[in-house]
Amino acid sequence: MGCHSRLVGCVGETLTMSIFERTQTSLILKCSCGSVEMKAFDAAITSAVCYCDTCQRGSRELAALPNASSVQDLDGGTAYVLYRADRVAYSKGGELLRSLKFDETATSRIYASCCNSAMVMEFDDARHWVCIYRARFQSDAPALEFRICTKFTLETAEIPNDVPGYAMYPLGLLVKLLEAKIAMIFSPRYASSEGLAKR
Ligand SMILES: [Zn+2]
Numbered sequence: 001m002g003c004h005s006r007l008v009g010c011v012g013e014t015l016t017m018s019i020f021e022r023t024q025t026s027l028i029l030k031c032s033c034g035s036v037e038m039k040a041f042d043a044a045i046t047s048a049v050c051y052c053d054t055c056q057r058g059s060r061e062l063a064a065l066p067n068a069s070s071v072q073d074l075d076g077g078t079a080y081v082l083y084r085a086d087r088v089a090y091s092k093g094g095e096l097l098r099s100l101k102f103d104e105t106a107t108s109r110i111y112a113s114c115c116n117s118a119m120v121m122e123f124d125d126a127r128h129w130v131c132i133y134r135a136r137f138q139s140d141a142p143a144l145e146f147r148i149c150t151k152f153t154l155e156t157a158e159i160p161n162d163v164p165g166y167a168m169y170p171l172g173l174l175v176k177l178l179e180a181k182i183a184m185i186f187s188p189r190y191a192s193s194e195g196l197a198k199r
Pocket residue numbers: 031032033034035036112113114115116117
């Protein structure tokens with residue numbers, strides 16, 4: 001038995017405290033009409049605006065659904081909050097979720113069909129993170145840290161310089177994703193069936 005399971009199995013206080021902390025930091029994210037809810041536990045990996053062609057097209061198509069609100073900024077970027085896939089779970093209205101997919105891409109955009117709110121952008125393969133549309137957060141969204149794939153924007157687009165912008169994927173983002181992967185491997189939750197994690 002490794003030291004990790006000794007900690008969880010024998011030190012009850014530690015376990016209780018970690019559950020308490022998790023409860024403290026879980027967020028409820030709702031579609032705009034409130035019929036679909038998802039829960040996000042603990043801290044996000046990061047928050048980023050993406051300007052890639054696929055995100056631009058996805059956000060345009062989502063906004064074209066009846067009564068949908070746009071999740072795209074005027075400069076063409078779409079803002080996301082990235083979470084470990086095992087830290088996000090649908091808690092209400094899962095049957096209302098629909099998927100928007102283009103043939104040639106390996107991503108799907110999940111929206112709530114009740115009010116056509118964009119919920120999550122996820123990868124078809126078993127990536128360890130999901131991108132929640134930042135529009136689903138209130139004032140509780142983590143601070144924006146990156147503007148990525150800016151080379152896909154129109155030359156006329158004025159991209160804000162509030163956070164660093166990168167032509168493609170910055171090393172700082174890749175490091176955060178790798179750290180999340182390592183933490184997830186050593187997390188008890190990884191072994192459970194909870195969350196959007198695929199395996
Ligand atoms: Zn709704």
